[in-house]
Amino acid sequence: MTFTQILSTLGVVGGAARSWGPKLAAAAALISVGFGLSEYRSKPAEPAAVVSIRATGRTYPKTLATAYAAAWIKGAEALEAGKGPVDALGVVTEAWTAGRVALFDKAVAPAFAAVVPEGKADAEVSAADRAALAALWRAFAAGLSGSK
CATH class of the missing domain: 1.20.5 (Single alpha-helices involved in coiled-coils or other helix-helix interfaces)
Structure with a gap:
């Protein structure tokens, strides 16, 4: 055949x-x-908080880089003011820590605190709160990495 x-x-x-x-x-x-x-x-619609924190994650690296650059500027100013390299690096470290903490507190922490307020004891956090917070953390990470 x-x-x-x-x-x-x-x-x-x-x-x-x-x-x-x-x-x-x-x-x-x-x-x-x-x-x-x-x-x-x-596929259910994503909560607005998830969409918002993902968008924050997308813009966060650029603003974080700006804070890092500002720390190095302060270090350069310390060198120009007569401090040695070790002391100037200390200025960079302090400025970088303060800048990134301030940025996180302003841009990211409020979204997380809306689900689980800062300072709330772990024993008081429900399984639903943990799941919602985990979803926000994943969305923030997805925004940071550029994925969906």
């Missing part, structure tokens, strides 16, 4: 394919569109 005969027997070529082929192709297309729509519809 030739390859063409086998295909004809299976209905891939020949008369059966001409009558059923377009119908099967249309059915397959509708089924795949249906699966695609159900997948889209079944």
Whole structure:
């Protein structure tokens, strides 16, 4: 039996394919569109806090770099003011620590504290709060890394 005969027997070529082929192709297309729509519809909308913290994560590295640059400027100013390199590096370290903590406190911490207030005892944090906080941490990390 030739390859063409086998295909004809299976209905891939020949008369059966001409009558059923377009119908099967249309059915397959509708089924795949249906699966695609159900997948889209079944995905719940992300909470606004998750969307917001992901956006913060996207912009955070640039503002963090600005704080880091400011620390090095302060170190350079310390050198110019007569401090030695070791002391000037101490100025850089202090300015960098203060700058990044201030930036985090301003840009990121409020979103986390909205879910679990700072200072709340671990024993008082519910499983739902931990899950919500974990979702925010993942979204922030996704924003930092540029993923969705």
